[in-house]
Amino acid sequence: MSEVRGAITLITGAASGFGKLLALRVAQEGGDLVLVDRDKEGLEATSEACGACGVKVWPYVVDISSREEIFRTAARIKDEAGPVDILVNNAGVVTGRSFREAPVEKIEATFAVNTLAHVWLVKAFLEEMIARNRGHIVTISSAAGIIGVRRLADYCASKFAVFGFTEALRMEFKKEGLRIKTTIVAPYYAKTGMFEGVRTRVPWVLPLLEPEYVVARIFKAIKKDRPLVVLPPVVRSVWFFRLLGVRVFDAVADVLGVHTSMDTFVGRRTS
Ligand SMILES: NC(=O)c1ccc[n+]([C@@H]2O[C@H](COP(=O)([O-])OP(=O)(O)OC[C@H]3O[C@@H](n4cnc5c(N)ncnc54)[C@H](OP(=O)(O)O)[C@@H]3O)[C@@H](O)[C@H]2O)c1
16 A cells, blocks of 8 residues: 655646646645756746645656656655655646658657656665655556557557566566566557647547546545556457457447547647
């Protein structure tokens, strides 16, 4: 059971979306927070709202696409806030174009933020967790981390990667008898603005998710040490349909409109 009260929870991407809502949820429960984002104003707003709950908040404006920045900031965090108990790797970006149209800089940024930042943050905080034999690593992957989707090639690759990374960590911790928990979160599209414009063809099977619902499930998974949260749960059927062969798998995805969902994508930035 990972309690947030009496613990320090680090959340990346805390200025917006899931990160902001999760920070507020942790603060309401009495947990102290280290909040990281590149958006200074948004981060200040989240920090203020969390601080108003009476908990300690350490905000850091950082561009986590830089490994050096991550390691430099991690050293400051250890010094200023103390050991991190719960690490929530949440910040993410999306290009939202076909692979042919995606500029190389955007592809690189996708891997830097969605994948490598997760890896470097774990590298930065894991030894301390091992020394205290206590910790929880939460990875915000995606439903696009278990199925490849048109116009999300770089995003899917980055999300499959952190899914595998976290699963492998879980097995290493288990083998070494460490009491460090991991949680992988794989949500379908949610209404945070990141995927503005996406369409879902069969909403009674695959609804666009409310961010509050996703965050409530993430919070519960942290408290109950759940290793995997797939939202909505029907998305787990991906693994079943894969057993029926590629043709059936593709046909089911087409019926559900998975591969046309991004045709109307606008996102936050259209550059
Ligand atoms: N929303 C969905 O439909 C959905 C579905 C499945 C999975 N997810 C995943 O859930 C996570 C949170 O998504 P969200 O919808 O809450 O996104 P969001 O509202 O866009 O929030 C992401 C936050 O991360 C920050 N960020 C991006 N790049 C950064 C960098 N280099 N350094 C520091 N901070 C950075 C963003 O700042 P800027 O505003 O400056 O970019 C933003 O504040 C992401 O990993 C996303 O891939 C989202």
